[in-house]
Amino acid sequence: MKRQEYRCRHRLRVRWSEVDRQGIVFNAHYLTYIDVGVSHYWRQLGLPYSLAMPQLGGEPVMRKATLEYAAPAQLDDELEVALRCERLGRTSWTMRAALFRGERALATAELVYVWVNLAAHAAQPIPAALRELFERFEAGGDVLRVETGSWSRLQALAAPLRRAVFVEEQGIPEQEEWDEADAEALHAVAVNALGQAVGAGRLLRTDEPGVGKIGRMAVHRALRGSGIGARVLEALVQAARERGDHTLRLSAQRTAVGFYARHGWRPVGEPHEEVGIPHQWMERRLTDA
Structure with missing residues (x-):
């Protein structure tokens, strides 16, 4: 054995x-x-x-x-x-x-x-x-799929997960979770074999040419540590690379800094607070990846 x-x-x-x-x-x-x-x-x-x-x-x-x-x-x-x-x-x-x-x-x-x-x-x-x-x-097959697309196509999947993670679990006010950027962003959603969303994130453009921003990264609380967050993150990184971005930034909750560091991100700037939660700006250079 x-x-x-x-x-x-x-x-x-x-x-x-x-x-x-x-x-x-x-x-x-x-x-x-x-x-x-x-x-x-x-x-x-x-x-x-x-x-x-x-x-x-x-x-x-x-x-x-x-x-x-x-x-x-x-x-x-x-x-x-x-x-x-x-x-x-x-x-x-x-x-x-x-x-x-x-x-x-x-x-x-x-x-x-x-x-x-x-x-x-x-x-x-x-x-x-x-x-x-x-x-x-x-048999060694994949048990998840990661879908990317617009908010109009993926909202029904991503919104309940984000509400469960950010609003219900972390106590972020409902009005702070939803913004106009969702309509402009490219979204990625990890979907299990039952069609349930278990991971989500979004990719935005910034005012700087070639610089994108990733945010709203969420994984169902029961499945954290099983690689779903990495799947969603890399789908967004790949989409940014394909559209020509050379740099990506995100504002990570301090408890998630280690996760992003393991995937090639580095801290930049000073720690800050968002919606009452400690955060750290992080960056990944795609041209070095």
């Missing part, structure tokens, strides 16, 4: 509260680790659980979990939880999980889930869209 056999892998670290008197991870915590991995699997599919399940008309319910231990995990071990879907039945599917320290598997598990209509308390066939998504992901 090798780590590379699993497309979905998630890192975690053993905490003090998870170690028993023997100095090793208490056996019940292994299932908790694997459950954390299962949540990451849904993120890898591009599905925010609370948004996707109502549209799919059901939820997965665990029928069986079998664990086999090979070696103990200890305090401060860096572990990797790996999962894959091994079998798809009519109403159920089987997942194989493994817990790795380096290349060594410390434990393996078999998980059987049933697709259930919770209102009727009855199993039902796995939705075709979910079945196809499992198969596509395990």
Whole structure:
């Protein structure tokens, strides 16, 4: 069994509260680790659980979990939880999980889930869209698409996501979120397999020739850290490059400076505040990329 056999892998670290008197991870915590991995699997599919399940008309319910231990995990071990879907039945599917320290598997598990209509308390066939998504992901396919276009074409997708992130989550006043620039901007929206917007951003022109501005970058809170923001950002960067821009600027929330730095952006100027939130101007030279 090798780590590379699993497309979905998630890192975690053993905490003090998870170690028993023997100095090793208490056996019940292994299932908790694997459950954390299962949540990451849904993120890898591009599905925010609370948004996707109502549209799919059901939820997965665990029928069986079998664990086999090979070696103990200890305090401060860096572990990797790996999962894959091994079998798809009519109403159920089987997942194989493994817990790795380096290349060594410390434990393996078999998980059987049933697709259930919770209102009727009855199993039902796995939705075709979910079945196809499992198969596509395990075959190495892309689970998202990024659409670019005008506000008139993409508003219905982008607006609810931006409202959820900026207005509801961050407390920005509604009137501060919407402006006339939306109508002039090129928008990018990441769309999952269910047609739900999970990431968005926009590209504007500035008064300086060849200089563009990116803004309104938003990712569904359940999917942050899964690469969606990078997909949206690079779609906008590519659009700017194609129209001839040589420089891009953006005003990043201070908590997101590291994200942009990892994608070739550098801080410029002094920190400032926008709508009550600390920001930092950042820049990327496209001619150097």
